[in-house]
Amino acid sequence: MAGKIMHLVNRKGRYHARLVVPKDLRGIVGKTELRSPLGGDYRQALKLLPGAVAQLQHKIALAEQEAGVGQQQAVPARYPLAPDQLAHSLYTQRLAFDDELRNDSRWPCVGIDDLLVQRLRAAIAGNANDGELGELVGAQIERFRSAGNLDATPGSTEWREIARALCHAELEALARAAERDEGDFTGTPTSPVIKDAQPLEKTPELVSMRQLWSDYISSRVQAGFMRDQGKRLRPVEENLRKFLKHDDARRITKKDLLAWRDHLMKTLSAKTVNDIYLSGVRSLFSWAADNDRLPENVAANVKQPKPKKVYGRERGYTDAEAVEVLKASRTYQPKADEFGYVRETEKAANLKRWVPIICAFTGARVSEITQLRKEDIRKVDGQWVARITPDAGTVKAGGYRDVPLHPQIIQEGFADFVNASAAGPLFHNATEPEKFKRAAVVVSNKLSDWLRLTKLTPEGLQPNHAWRHRLKTQCRELGISDRVVDAIQGHAGKTAGDHYGDVTLKTKVDAISKLPKYELGRVM
Structure with a gap:
């Protein structure tokens, strides 16, 4: 069964050459597709198809040139064809044109140029220089170039190969014309370049x-x-x-x-x-x-080198800096404006009072703490635990984890604060679960801004992330396994062995209990 002919369509019994206009050129061409009528006879339409398609491709190529005015064009051919395919296309076009001439009253005046035949044979044999090849088929090469079928540089080996292939097409077309003059319309090409040409592949569909x-x-x-x-x-x-x-x-x-x-x-x-x-x-x-949507991943090795970051100090808070932040946090009171009104919401104030000390003892990402809800804080076997779960916003490691709360957090009154709070988020006002993540990030940034504006964060330190670095350092000094600390902080394991066995809640409790209290004085 014959396959579908590329670029050939039948509309109401009439055949047309059809070419889809690329989306980026439709504004210039003014159409989504181009068509050229080929008549009602199928065989005749097949003969005229290559020439018609070439003309349509030329229109698209002109539109490309207009779109690229003022820009350096360094892109490959849009519709690349091999030399034998170009030769076969030209041969077919020449025969179709020969048919047109024989239906024209001027046909008897047309003859075959014997000198042209000699020059074509010399070119096929490789006995023509670039200038001579240009005179013979240069115009045809440029027409195929305009149609987007080639991008060979004039004078290159590739260009000469194309030129010689087109000379084959011209010579074969002249041979058919001579046979037809004698009434023989059964002739077929003998040159392997034309006879063995690979059929045109179907143009790949656009992948949006x-x-x-x-x-x-x-x-x-x-x-x-x-x-x-x-x-x-x-x-x-x-x-x-x-x-x-x-x-x-x-x-x-x-x-x-x-x-x-x-x-x-x-x-x-x-x-x-x-x-x-x-x-x-x-x-x-x-x-x-x-997933076989594209033939290859052309982006696989496209990267941008990054300069290695140079740190001028430790990345976590020092003991003195940590105490200063926590004192300011635990004693925080909203300020009234010039008219005596307190503009800050209670949740915004509680964000500054509680999030830093929870981060200090858990090493969690700040947005994991700002997204906590009342139902995420509970008592397990007498131990207060915060459940960090994607249900409340986001968790970088993917799943939930339970983090024990250090005794000092409870002694400061956090459990009482939670019990007195309404159900839902403790530190932001979002009411719809799909908005929790965004709201948690927004208030995290506000906390960071507050720490910077009050100069509680030294230059070169990330105000919220510094707690993660500090906790890791403290635990190493106390001899606590990195595997346990990773489970507390939500860091992924570094080796396959890290995924064997579990870090239990008891193990986490034992680790966090070893962390020393901060001397904050009396908090009012």
Whole structure:
């Protein structure tokens, strides 16, 4: 059974050559597709098809040139063809044109140029220089170039191979014309370049970046990842499409991504470019390749080197700095404005009073603490425990974990505070679970701003993350296993062995109980 002929469509009994206009060129062309009528006879339509398609591709190529005015064009051919395919296309076009001439009253005036035949044979034999090849088939080469079928540099080995192949086509077409002059229309090409030419492959369908991204997000969410539905990385995909000015993922090359990376580096840091933009695209293309949506992951090795960060001091709070922060936190009282009104909400004040001391004794990420709800704090076998769970917002490690609360936190009155609180989040006002994560991040940033504005955080220190570094240092000094500390802080294991066995709640309690109290004085 014959396969579908590429670019040939039948509409109401009439045949047409059809070519889809790329989305980024539709504004210039003014259409979503181009068509050229080929008549009602199927065989005649097949003869005229190659020439008609070449003309349509030429229109698209002109639109590409208009779209690229003022820009350096360094992209490969949009519709690349091998030399034998180019030769077969030209041969077919020449025969179709011969048919037109024989239906024209001027045909008897046309003859075959014997000198041209000699020159074509010399070129096929390799006895023609670049200038002579250009005179013979240079115009045809440029027409195929404009149609996006080749990008060979004039004078290169590739260019000469194409030129000689087109000379084969011209000579074969002249031979058929001579046979037809004698009434023989059964002739077929004898040159292997034409006779053995590979059939044109079907043009790959466009793979929409938008749709690819949407399917990727759905797959990740279904697998339990990307609880934000991909919102954090959405600007990455949009930025790439805007830079490339098209939506076809199949057309994206490694060279395109390298150019995009260099463009991003003009306004963003190396860390942001590599860890967010390039990392996001690498993940997308890796998924697309693994799921046969794209033939390969062209982003696999596209990275941006990052300068190693130099630290001018320890990354955690010192003893004196920790005490200063906790004293300010535990004694915090909202200030009234010039009219005597307190504008700060009670939850905002409680955020500053309680989150620092909980972070100091748990080493948790600050957003994991700011998302805590009343129901996440409970007593287990006489020990107060905070359950850090994705149900309340987000957990970087994925699943929930129970973290024992140090006795000093309870002695400061945290259990009483929780019991007196209404159900739901303790430190932010979001009421819908889907908004918990965003709300927790917002108040975390407000806490960080407060610590900086009050100069409680030394220069070069991350005000919230410094507690994580400090707890790790304290536990090492106390001889507590890193495996236990990782389980408390929510760090992933570094080796396969770390995933064997469990770090029980009792083990965590024993570890946290070893942490010394902070001398904070009396808190009113």
